[in-house]
Amino acid sequence: MEGSILVGYTQKGWLPHLINTIPIEAQRNRISMYTIALEGWRRGLNLKFYKYNNNNKPDIQYSLSYKDRVHHFDGAGGDKNSVEAITICDDKSLTKMRLNNSGIPVPQGRGFDSDKTEEEIIKFGQSINFPVVLKPIDGYGGKGVIVNIKTNTELKNALAYNRNELGFKNVVVEQFVMGDEVRVYVLEGKVIGAVQRRSANVVGDGINTINKLIEAKNQFRKNIPHLYFRPIKVDSEVKKLIQAAGYSLDSIPKAGERIFLRKTSNITTGGDPIEVTSELTTEQRGIAINAVKAIPGLTHCGVDMIINKENDTSMVLELNTRPGIGSHLFPVEGKAKDIPKKIIDFYFPETKGISTEDANVYFDFRSIQDTLAGGTTREVVVAPLINKKLVAKRYLISGDIEPIRYHQWLQRKVFESNLNGFIRRIDDENIEVVIAGETQADADEFLTILNHKILQSQISSISEEDWKLPIKIGFELMNEYNSMSVRELEIKIQDIKKELKLVEKEQNRIGNRIKMVQKSRIWKLTSPLRYLGGKIREVRSR
Template identity: 50%
Template sequence: MEGNEKHWLPHYIDAVPIEASRKKTSMYVIALEGWRRGMTLKFYNKNEDNKLQIRYSLSHQGHEHHFQGSKGDKVTEEAYNVCDNKGLTNEYLSKAGVPIPQGKKFSAETKDSEILHYAKTLEFPLVLKPTNGCAGKGVIANIETIEELKEALVYVRKEINYPEVIVEQFVTGEEIRVYVLGDKILGAANRRPANIVGDGVNTVQQLIRKKNQERKKIPHLYFRPIKVDKEVRHSIEGAGYTLDSIPKAGKRIYLRKISNVSAGGDPIDFTNRLTDNMKNIAISAVKAVPGLVQCGVDMIIDEKRDRGVILELNTKAGIGSHIFPIEGYGRDIPKAIIDYYFPETKEMHNPDSKVFFDLKSIIDSLQRRSSIEIEVTPAPTETLFAKKFTLSGSVSRRSFHSWIKKEALSRNLHGSVNKLRNGDIDVLIAGASEAQVDTFKELLSKHFATAQIDDIAEERWQHPVKVGFEISNELTTMTLEHLEDELTMIKKEMEKVQRERKRFERRTKMIVQSRSWKMIEPLRKLFHFFKKTLAVK
C-alpha cells in the first residue's frame, strides 16, 4: 500500500477524523464538501425501527437537502424500497432488459428441498445470498455442489437468520462497484478479495497483521480488518500454506472468495478501465428503477468480451473506496453530489481547503440525546496559516493547557494541545495570517521564563486543521465509541467460534450415530487393541 496515498485527492488527506471511520466516512466527506463551501450544516437524530439514526442536512440561501450517508433526498422512497430488496431489484432490472445472473428468489416459507430442486436446474457454481443482507453478510459464493449448498442454506437461513434468499449462477469475472449520479459515471472501484502478498520474511499470520495495520491508515477501512476465521483458514490451507508459513516474495494469497471491503477486500480504482458498454449497463440499471437518481452499482464484468451483469443496486453505497483506493486515483464524488444538489454553489468548491470539523462531540451529544439537532460552526472563509510548536519542560499541567486554549479562542485561533508520551506537548495554532500565529508564539515565549519551559521548537503545519480548539492526550485518543466497536468485533468473532463449535458437535454426533460408524466399531476396537499391544512392546 505504500506510495498510494499520493493518488488521493489532497483536500481529503488527513481531513477525515477517526470518528468518521467505517460507516460514517461517506456522511462526513459529503457534509465536509458542503460545509467548506459555506453552507449551513446540521446533524440531527431520527428514530427508525426503534433505532437512533444520525442524519444531516445542508442548506444554502433557503435551498435545503437532507442526507443519509451518501443518499440524498432526491432518491425517492419507492426507489429505496426496490433497491433494499434484491429480489425486487432483479425484477425491475429484468423488465428493463438489464443483464443479471440467472437465478430465483425464495420466500421464508420455501423449504430447503424446493430450493435444492431448483438449484439442480442451474449450472454450477452458484451463489446464495439474502434478499435483504448488506455489506456482503450472508453471501456464499462459488458453491460447487449440492452438498455445499445444503450447508450454506442452513447457515444463511437458520444460523444467521436470513430466511428469504436468492440462488443464482456464479458469474466469473471482475467484481466492480460503479457509482452513478444521474446519467454520469462518477467512479468505479474493483474490490479485490482479502489477500496478502508475501515478502519472503514474514509468516502468513504476520502479513495479515501488517495488512491490518495498513488498513487502519485508510479512513473507511479503519474498523474493517481481515479477520482470521474459518473461511480464511480454509483459504490459506487450500493455497498450501498455514498461518506459520513464510510465502515467497511477491506471492499473493487470497483469503476470501467475496470481495467486500467490509470482509477485508481491497478497493482499487477502476474508472479508467470502464468501456462505454460497461458504463451504459450501469447507467441503464439505475434508470430501470424510477426515482433512483444516485446509486452504487455492483457488477461482474468480463473485460475480454466487454460484457457485464448487475449484481445489486445500493442507494446508500459507501463512497470511501472511490475517494481512498488502495491503488489508483481518488475520485471526487462528494463534489459531484454537492454540485448536483446545489448547482448554484459549483464555483464555491475550494480544492485547497485545509479545514475540517469535529465529529466526535456531535455524535456524542446526539447519541446521549442531550441534543436533538446540532448546527456546525461555519467554516473559516479565509485560508488558514498554521504552525506546530513543541514545548518541553514542566508543561504537563492541565491548568497550563487550559490557559493556552482560552488564549487561543479569545484570539479567534484554531488548533489543539496534545500531550505526548515523553511529557512534552504539541501546540497547534492556526490563524488568518502568519503574523497572528507568530504573535501567539510570543505569548508562549513569555512563559518560557515563568512556566519552566525548557524549549520551544516550531514547524510549519501543512496538514488540515480542525476548527475550534481541543486538548487531547496521545495516550487516550481512542473514544468510547471506538472501544465499543472493538468490543463488538470481538463479540462477533466469539459468536462465530461458538457457531462453528456447535456445527462441529452436530456433525460429530451425526457421524457417531450413523450406521456406517456403528458397522466399523469392531475394526476400531481391533485397531486400538493393536495400538496398545505395540505400545507395550
Template identity: 45%
Template sequence: MDFKHEGWLPHLIDSIPVAARKNHTSLYTIALEGWRRGLGVRFFKGDNHEIGCILTWKDREYSFIGSSGELITDDIIEICNDKGRTNEFLSKAGVPIPLGKEFGEDVADEVILGYAKQINFPLVLKPTDGRAGRGVYAGIKNEQDLKHALKAVRVNLGYKNILVQQYVTGDEVRIYVLDGRVLAASNRRPANILGDGTSTVKELIVRKNILRKKVPSLYFRPIKIDKEVHDALKNAGYTMESIPKKDERIFLRRISNLSRGGESVDITDKLTPEQRSIAIRATKAIPGLVQCGVDMIINEETGSGVILELNTRPGIGNHLFPVEGTATDIPKEILNYYIPETKAFETVHSNAYFEFDHILDTLKGDSAAEIEIRPYTGKLSAFKIIVSGENDYSLLYDEIEPIIFEQNLHGHLEPKPPQTSVLIVAGANMDILQNFIKDLKKITGNLDLTITGIEEFQNPVMTGFRMLDDGKDMSLRSLRAEIKKIEEKRSLIEKETVRINRRINLIQKSVSWKLSAPFRVLFDKIGRKRN
C-alpha cells in the first residue's frame, strides 16, 4: 500500500473542510483547536490580503497567520525570507550550512560561473526570496547546466538575487521546533510512484493523485506531468507506458516540496541527538525565532546534518497528515505555548468542526474585515438516517431545516439518486435527537418518503445544517453567497459599461472626431464595396 493513515490524529480525521485544504490547513487546525477549547475565534484579512485568526481568552487576544503566532515579528520574517542573511546568522552561531554565496542582480553571470568552479559541482541554485521550491535547481552537474539554470531563474522567472550552494547529498527533512523543543520531523520524499507489476507509469500517477486527494495537506497538490517528470523518467529508463515492477519506487522529481508532488513521512523518532541539536541551535541563531520549520539535509552515515532554510510560517499539515508514520498534535502544542492557561481543555476534543468556505469568500471580498465564529464546546452524538422514496428531497430539507436550527442540531442532507437520501443529524442532547427522529418519521410519512435505516454516526460533524449536492454545499446561505458573487460581478460590468459609454460620448464630442467624419464615411463605403 502506497499511503498509510494509521498514525493520524483521530480528532482531525475528516475534520478539515475542502476550503481549508488549499493554503489554510495550518491556520484552520490552530483555530479549530482553540474553538474546541472554548476560545473566541475571529478570522481577518491582513494588510497583504493574508487570512489570519485571532483567538480570545479572558479578554486577551492572540493572533496567528498560518502556523505562526504574533511572536514571529516582521523583522524575524524579513531575515528568514532572505536566504543570504539567514546564512550569515547561522554561520555566526556555528550552525552547519552548505558552502555557498549570495549574488545580487548587479553581479554578472560570468562572476557566478567563476565562483561555481571554486566550490565545485554539483551545485544548487535558488532565489534568495523564492517560495515553495519555485526557481530551485538542484544537482547542477556542469557549467552548461548552470548557465541554463541562471537564465531560467533570472530571466524567465524574474528572480535577480540568487544563492549558489554546494549540492549536499542525503535526505531532506523538515523539522518543527517550538520553544527550543523538536516536536516533529518528516522526510519530504520527492514525487514518486510505487509499481504494482501491472499498471503503467501514467496509470500509477493517476492513482497516486487520487490517493493525494485523501490527504488534506496534499488535496490541491497533485503530481503534474511536465518536462521535469518526463526527463526524470527518461533518465531512469522509463516512459509513460512502462510497467514498473511490483514495489519498485520511481522518483519523478529531485525537489521534495509538497507543492511539487512531494509527500511527508514522519521520522521524528529517527532523528539523532546531534540532528536535534542542530535544528534547535538554528532557530536560536535568529533572535526571537520561537517557532520554526527547519529544512535540513541529514547524513545517515555520520548522523549529522546541514541547514538549508528556516521557515517562519511552515505548513504543519505534513506533520498532521503524514503518508507514513505517526502524526504530532502541533496545534495543541502551539496553543499550550501561547495560551498555557487553556491546557486543561486540550484533551476535551469535540467531534464538531466549522465550515470555512463562506469565511474565505466573505473575507476575500470587501463586505467584511473580520468574521467571528459562533463558539461551541463538547461532543456531539450523531445518527445516520437513510430516507427512501421518489419525492423531491428539497421538500424534506425545507421541512426539517427550521426544526434543526430551532433545536440547535447540526448535520446535512445529501440526496443519493435515484431514490435515496442520507441525513446526518447531530446534537449534544440525546433526548432532543430522539424527539427529532420521531418528528422526522411524521414528516417523511407526509412526503411519501420512508426511513429505511438508522444507525449511530461516528465521524466528525460540521456545525450548522446544509444540503449537499455531489458533495457541494447547497444550503440557503451557500446559495445566497453565490447570488452575492453574481450580483457583485454584474455591478462591476454595469460600472464598466457606464465608464465606456462616457468615454465614447467624450470622443464623439471631440474636435478630432468631427474633423475625421468624412474619412470615416469614405472608409465605410470602401468596406461595403469589398463585401
C-alpha cells in the first residue's frame, strides 16, 4: 500500500537548503513568508517582522533591508507591485475585464454585487449555458468556489452557500472550462515556475479500502511542509464523488486505479502539486506573461490557468499578487523551483552573488509569532546572521540527566560559548544534544560543558557523531509539544478533537451496518445454524 501512495514522491526533487528548515509554525500558511525571509536573511539582509491590520484582523508582514534601502512584503507579494495592481487583482471581476480588454483568453463571465438578485444571476448563468462556475469576487484559497454547476437549482444553492453561509455577497459567474488547473509564477516578464494542481485523490493497491487509502495519503501529506496541515477531509462531497464512481468508503479499488475525491483541485482541500514548468508550450508561457503585462504596475504574481491539452486551449482564470509558493518548493512530483531566490534577486540585485545553497541554519519563527500576538510589541527584528554554514555535532548521552531540569543551565552555557542547538529526551536512559558552532573547535568545546561537575556524576557514557541536518539559531528543549506555541497547541487540540469525531462517525457507521446485517432476512434465516455452531464450539472447548 505504501508503495502505491508514494509513487513519484522523493525529496531529491526539493531544494536541499530548504529541507528540514520549515518550522511547524510556518507550515500552516506562512511558507511563502518564511522561505523568502529566510533567503534574504541568509544573504545577510536585515529582517524585521511587524504587525498590521488585515480587514480589521491582526496579521504579520515583514521587511528586508540592505544599507538604507527597505522593501516590504506580504507573503510572496512585495512592494514592487503597485497599489493599483494589487487592487485590480484582488477583484476577480475587475481582473477579468482588464484581461479581456487586452485580448487575454478568459472564460466568459460577469461579476455581481450584493444588490444583484438571485433571479438576475440565474438568468445570466442560463445565457452563457451550463455548466458554470460560481466564486466570490474577493475570495481566497479556493473558498466558496463551486464548479461544474449544471442546473438552475445547483446555481441557486451555490449562491446561497456563498452569500448566507460564507458571507461572500459579491460573486462571479463564469463558464466552466475543462482542463488541468495550473499555477504559473511570472516574474519580470519570465515564467519561473508552473505547478499543476491535481484534485484530491487516492490510488488503489488492490488490498486496502478507500477509507484506509485516504488515511495513508494523509499520513504521507504530513511529510510535506506545504501539505502538513492540508489533509483530505472525508465530507459529503467526498462521499458523493466516491458513490458516483460506483464505490463506497469500504470499497477496494484495483491496483493502480486512481479515485478522485474532489471536483476542485485546491491544495487546501487535499490536492496534489505537480511541477510542470518544462511542459508549458511557448504559447502558454506567452499567455501567462501577457496576462501580467495587462495589469499596470504588476511585476510578479501567480497566474491561474486552465490548460486543455486535448483541444490545445488555455485560459486565464485569475491573478494572485500574494500567491502561495509552497507548491513550487515542495511538489509531490517533479523538481522544485527556487522562487525565493528569484524574488530576492529581483528586489536586491546587489546580493545575487551570495549563494545560500550550502546554508544549514534557520531562524526561530514561533517566538516571533508569539511576541507579536502578545500585543505589547508591534515589531520584531531578527538578529543578523553571522555565519550561514555551521559545524554541528550530535551527542548521545546515557545516564540520569533530566532535560527539563538542566535545560536553562545548559542554555546559558551554550549561549556563553556562542553555540546553537537543542536537547531532547530519547528514552528513559538516553538524551541527545545537538550543538553547532562556527568551527569544529567550537562544536567540540561542548564536551567541556558536559564535563562540568553538575553533570559529570550523572553521565555514564557519551557518544558523538557529525550532525548533517539544518540547525535552528538558539538553544531549546525539544519534544512534540514543548516546541509548539500556545496557538499551535490550541490547533493541535482542535485537530485531535476532529480526529476523535471522525473515529466516532466511523464507529457509528460500522455499528449501523452491523444492525442492517442483523436485520437482514439471510441473517435471521441462518440464526439456527449460528446457534448450533456455538454449541459445538462449547463442547469442543471442554
